[in-house]
Amino acid sequence: MAYQDEITHMNRDELEELQLERLKQTAITCYENIPFYKESFDKVAFDPYTVETLEDIRKAPFTTKQDMRDSYPYGLFAVPREDVKEIHMSSGTTGIATVSGYTENDIHAWGDCFARGLGYAGTGKDDVVHVCYGYGLFTGGLGAHYGGLAVGAETIPMSAGNTKRQIKVLQSMGSTVLCCTPSYAMHIADTAIEMGLDPKKAFTLKSGIHGAEAFSDQFRENLEDKLGYKVFDVYGLTEVMGPGVAMECDRQAGLHVAEDHFFIEVLDVETHEPVPDGEWGELVITTLTKEASPVIRYRTRDITRIMPETCACGRTHRRIDRLHGRTDDMMIIRGVNVFPSQIEDVCTAFPEIADWYQIELSREGGLDIATLKIEIKPDFPIDEIRKIEALQKRLQQALKDELAIKIGIKVVEPHTIQRSEGKAVRVVDLRD
Template sequence: MAYQDEITHMDRAELEALQLERLKKAVVYCYEKIPFYKENFDAVGFDPYALETFEDLRRAPFTTKQDMRDAYPYDLFALPKSEVKEIHMSSGTTGVATVSGYTENDLKVWGDCFARGIGYAGGDENDIVHVCYGYGLFTGGLGAHYGGLNAGAMTIPMSAGNTKRQIKVLQSMGSSIICCTPSYAMYIADTAIEMGLDPKKDFHLKAGIHGAEAWSNQFRANLEEKLDYKALDVYGLTEVMGPGVAIECMEQTGLHVAEDHFWIEILDPETHEPVPDGEWGELVITTLTKEATPVIRYRTKDITRIIPGECACGRTHRRIDRLHGRTDDMMIIRGVNVFPRQIENVCTGFEEIADWYQIELTRENSLDVATLKIEINPDFPMDEIRKIEDLQRRLEQALKDELATKIKVKVVEPYTITRSEGKAVRIVDLRSEEEK
């Protein structure tokens, strides 16, 4: 039996009753324990003691990343520091870092949620989980590590970097499930091939659990072809818990949300009204069991949708689609809203180009300009200028047809775009602050 099979196959009516019971406790807990929530609830007239239905939660105000930055470091903690056993933080690269605290039970829940993903991947105590997300304040490494331990698997805390050592361990120790960003998994595969290895024969992987960045279906297909395994998506964020909020099963038809621990809403980003299942909107999350730093109606800025219907795997927890993008990584190019994922999806139709790309943003004549730099496949004749120019024209036209705006294309030689041992850098903003 897979890890926590009983929980993930709960009868929907029983699961929703459990969610509502926990939601009632969560809003009261936040109101009584955290002054920020008391002030915000009172300001809009939201009475947490009167919540009776899921719809009642819509009267509660949102929590935003800026709220969490303003509360740095401890103002959103519900418990004294003596009861908090671990903290994690966002990078803070775009402002003050956000902080998430964990009690012993919070850490157990986190490990349990990620361990479900290991079960979804067919893993158990007989597997070897190779973790090469970064350890430390970033939630990736320890989230996957706790998941491996809770699943009963042997867990190797490799962390990110030292790629040739990663490859040696993958060869020699029989790692069967790898946890890292999808771009780093590709970097490992490409490096192994450059070293003269065949990952299909020299590695022992059956699955990868990859998150922390958006990646296309074609990128997934390329990964699976090179590594001969199943590549599964995982979703999470520091402000809520970390990786494990939702994870794909082997059906690869959406990420199962750990609904016993999280209540999710999909809202129109502008009107904040719920959208029907199947329609895209912003993901808003309320924690149901978090003790140290619970959040009510956290606006993730991630664009996804609830996938209607039941999964063929038989699990009853609802699924969200793989991320379409983020409201804050949306580019406005000549008045048109564009997400990097949309550009990547167009590129998958061109077999001449590889998986590595960057989008450079510049400004010309008071207009924002996006230039797609993308690598050619190694077996394509880069020295044949006419073929390169033709490829660039065709790709520019395909992007214009799909996005209704102009994206410049610059095809570059293989392995010239900088690789990362963590998250891939997809957008490079070369505009000055004055230009923005």
């Protein structure tokens, strides 16, 4: 029995009934306790007391990141301050941070959501969960930590950084589950290899729970090869909770949304109308149990789709597909929409290219120029110009075939692209 199996296998009708009951309650709580929602509901004449079906929530207005910033710091809290037990904030790379508050129940629900994913990966009481997501205002560290505790595992709060020490602890404590960004997992693996270790033998990892950035299937495969474990994707965002909103099961075919805690919609990016299951659009989330800072129809800017079939694992909670990225990450290169993860997908299929890349956007004579910087593997003869040129040509052709983009390729020496302990910097925008 995996953690909370009875909830993740719930009969659909019962689950939807539960969702509706919680949705009504959340809408009413927001209306009664948060002036922002009272005003925004009244503006479009949405009466939360008239919600009869799950679809009725579509009559409610969206909440955007800007709304959250405007309400900084406590404007969107639904409970008195004495009931708030923890605070997290998003990194605010593009401005003021957004704040999420947690009551005691919220912290338990968060732990439950992440613990389900650990359960999908077969984690139990005998496991050692090594958490090297950053601890702090960022939700990665503590989200994984609460999940580890909930599932009853031994949980090691490493936080990010000091990679050699991470390696030592992974070895000496016999860690079985690694929680961090996928790019940091790759960095740990590569560093271990440089130290003369074979990570497959030196570590006792069974699984990795990796999220907070989009990564391609090929990147996943390379990671699994290097570390000899199985990689599970995790999705979440501070604005509605943190990691654990959706977690991948062992079929590696989409992430089960914790539907007893979240109601999801996938909407057309332009029209904001719902798209049919299976089609890509923007993920919009309404919290169903969050007490301290509930959110109605939060526009995540993340692009995904609802997987139309039920999962072969037997769980009834619907799945979203692995993310291409955020609408903010999407680049338009000479009129073609491209996500960095799609470029990654093409690059990682080349065995001579290392798992590190960066896309540089610049402007020349009014035209956007994209240059893809790739690192080659240490054993590739970088001095042999002909071989480098041939590689550039083949990669360029592959990108053209797969994504219909023309992009400059710059081959750089091993270890020259900056490594990150948190989210990798995949795009450098030099345009003003």
